[in-house]
Amino acid sequence: MNALATPFTADPAADHLPAAEELARSLADAKPSEIIAAALRTVGRDKLALVSSFGTESAALLKVMADVDPAIPVIFLDTGWIFEETLAYRDTLIKTLGLRDVRSIKPAQEALKQKDPDGDLWFSDPDACCRIRKVEPLARALKPFSAWINGRKRFQGGLRAAIPVVEQDDVRLKFNPFAQAARAEIEAIYKSADLPPHPLVAAGFLSVGCMPCTSRTEAGEDARAGRWRGRAKTECGIHITKTA
Template identity: 75%
Template sequence: MTGLAQSPPSSAPDPVGVEQRAQTLDAALRTASPAEVIAAALREIGRDKLALVSSFGTESAALLKVMADVDPAIPVVFLDTGWLFDETLRYRDSLTELLGLSDVRSIKPLDADLDRDDAARELWFSDPDRCCLIRKVEPLKRALAPFDGWINGRKRFQGGARADIPVVEADGKRLKFNPFANVTPNDIAAIYATAKLPPHPLLAAGFLSVGCMPCTSRAEAGEDDARAGRWRGRGKTECGIHTIKTS
């Protein structure tokens, strides 16, 4: 692949410089494969300063497989909100072993935050945005503190706020890589088939997208939206980790 600057990893990124780097990288990687994007992220950031954030959801194994083929030692951040399905936790463990992931970090919300804001553990119902903030957004900020860049699995075909995501963008002082921005559902299915990846256990039960238990439901008849069933009836489509800057 040509046109990609081989700049050394930065130890002290600044927002202005990150924005410029993101634009340059995005232009160079606009048509790159997911593996090429991850390899470029490694060259640009360095393994010690790069993390992949995964929900271990219904499509997560595809991105984790591509990453593992590039470097299985890239740190993987998993947000254990306290409301996840047991099936998701078991899926995390099985994929970690299957793919040989050597640095999976399960991050939980702070007990002090839960006791202060969600003592009755019913915040998901009364204020789901606040619930996501203390269970996902704030834990992710803590988890990403040592890193200068992160990789995630958003795709344009998921629609909504994701329809126009770039391949590389600035996220405050960090670079954010979206290696699956250009993939299609068929591309993901091909990765699963070729690598013989196990599906998420809840997919067969009708869950197209899996998040926290109280805010996830099965897809209804005729519903084919990739994120159908998330925060149903709420008018909410994102938890906040992709809409609130991490730094």
């Protein structure tokens, strides 16, 4: 399915978006590409963004999106603590997939100066660190958009175990094209498209975030076990859904 065959323009009714529950029901059995195409039809390209960490499973969603429309804006949160390998992987995938609009968003310098002048907030208060380096920058980056796409999956467990295909996130619709995908489906996309793996996977990192809060995953552990190891924290905060 290729949405490029049908030009998408901003929906004049975008201020009156359909209910997330209604969309979730209509897309309950849809493929990831169909969910992305539906998001485009709902709000138009100018009002839709995909948020990607360019992590260990990100290439699959980006590939599906590129097949639908490679000009959908992609937001990448460059927190200042990103692995060099991730930054290189971002650049590789941009070229490999022909992504046309990738926006690297950084934290506000004034916020860093006031709240994390020594760069050690990740240790004393990781929630506050995520807030100024990820949550606040994403809120700023999403202001022009009416909907966004992300790559969470139910098989990742925790707060993600029951995510719907579409949900309401404050004033925006949030599309989860891989919500009901199995791990084997993600692996199949990598294989069929010959997608390059994240450079850190071979070193034992099965889920990659910021350097201070990411560790290798041991045999038998969940893929996200290396994130915020030793803490009760399991999410950075950008996926704590708010309702309108």
